[in-house]
Amino acid sequence: MIHISVQQSAIDIAAEMTRAEAAGAGAVATFTGLVRGDDGVGTLELEHYPGATEAALLKVAEGAIERWSLSAAIIVHRVGPMHPGERIVFVAATAAHRGAALEACAYLIDRLKTDAPFWKRETRGVKASWVEARDGDHAAAARWDISKG
Amino acid sequence: MTIRMVYFAWVRERIGTGEESVEPPASVVTVADLVNWLAETSPAHAGAFENRSRLRAAIDQDFVPLDTPIGRAQEIAIFPPVTGG
Numbered sequence: 001m002i003h004i005s006v007q008q009s010a011i012d013i014a015a016e017m018t019r020a021e022a023a024g025a026g027a028v029a030t031f032t033g034l035v036r037g038d039d040g041v042g043t044l045e046l047e048h049y050p051g052a053t054e055a056a057l058l059k060v061a062e063g064a065i066e067r068w069s070l071s072a073a074i075i076v077h078r079v080g081p082m083h084p085g086e087r088i089v090f091v092a093a094t095a096a097h098r099g100a101a102l103e104a105c106a107y108l109i110d111r112l113k114t115d116a117p118f119w120k121r122e123t124r125g126v127k128a129s130w131v132e133a134r135d136g137d138h139a140a141a142a143r144w145d146i147s148k149g
Numbered sequence: 150m151t152i153r154m155v156y157f158a159w160v161r162e163r164i165g166t167g168e169e170s171v172e173p174p175a176s177v178v179t180v181a182d183l184v185n186w187l188a189e190t191s192p193a194h195a196g197a198f199e200n201r202s203r204l205r206a207a208i209d210q211d212f213v214p215l216d217t218p219i220g221r222a223q224e225i226a227i228f229p230p231v232t233g234g
Contacts, residue, residue, distance in 0.1 A: 033234055046233070047158055049226060052210035077233065089234050109234060117207070117226075118233025119158035130159045133230035 001072040001094075002061045006053050008080045011087040016074055020092040023072030029105035030092040037084030041122045046079040046088070049117035053077075056116040060108060068104040070095050075108060077118065107144050114141040152219070154187070156197070157228035160204070163197035173219075180206045180225065181215040198227075205230055 001023050003016075013032065020028045035044045061073040072094035082088060091112065093104035120131040155168045177183050181201070188198045198204065206215055207226040219225065 048233070049155070049157060049207070049210070049228070052207060052226070055210060056212075113234035114231065115212075116233050117157065117212075117228065117231050119229065120232045121158070130229065131232045133232050137234075 003074045004057045005076045011076050011090045020094045023094040025071040025094045025096050027098045027101035028094050029101035031105050031109045033089040035082050035084050035086050035088050040124045043081050043123040045081045045121045047119045048079050052117050060111040064104045064107050068100040110140045113137045153224045155226045160197045160228050164193050179216050179218050
């Protein structure tokens with residue numbers, strides 16, 4: 001089971017967990033990303049590429065399902081304006097055992113960061129700036145290229 | 150050949166529009182050629198495309214390197230490195 005959502009509305013963890021658990025397996029691993037209030041960030045706005053975003057997330061989820069034989073992969077990402085402390089992303093991997101679920105969960109968030117067309121803009125006071133991509137994100141995503149393919 | 154160009158984030162802001170239709174000459178073969186050609190069409194395009202190493206592209210919604218031939222592309226997107234998650 002794959003569930004992808006790119007949404008304006010708040011992420012309902014309980015509903016997503018219910019979905020993950022309903023896939024019927026022994027282990028669910030999840031990751032939740034929250035908006036950080038670094039250096040006085042007041043608002044974070046997420047822009048994306050409609051159509052391409054969903055396709056990219058589907059590809060990431062399919063990759064995880066195939067590699068770890070998951071029962072379910074869930075990716076939910078918010079777009080639009082949000083504030084520090086709010087959930088920006090949620091991923092879940094449902095597998096027979098914890099090892100596969102935990103690894104697949106890390107894969108989902110690492111790949112999402114480099115493969116899906118989202119852009120963050122931070123506003124501090126009246127000053128807005130686009131967030132720069134980090135080399136570390138590419139290193140995190142690339143580690144999945146070298147081990148079992 | 151008419152191509153729908155789409156722009157995101159600061160590329161969109163600097164160009165001043167999120168999308169436009171363009172008809173590049175036959176000499177435009179790759180996405181990089183297209184960027185070079187567009188950069189000559191206005192100061193805004195030139196500014197947005199100033200640093201080519203900070204640009205990423207997609208052809209018909211698939212991510213591609215800038216040296217990819219545009220072929221029969223209908224939609225080409227130009228944008229900064231992604232920052233989701």
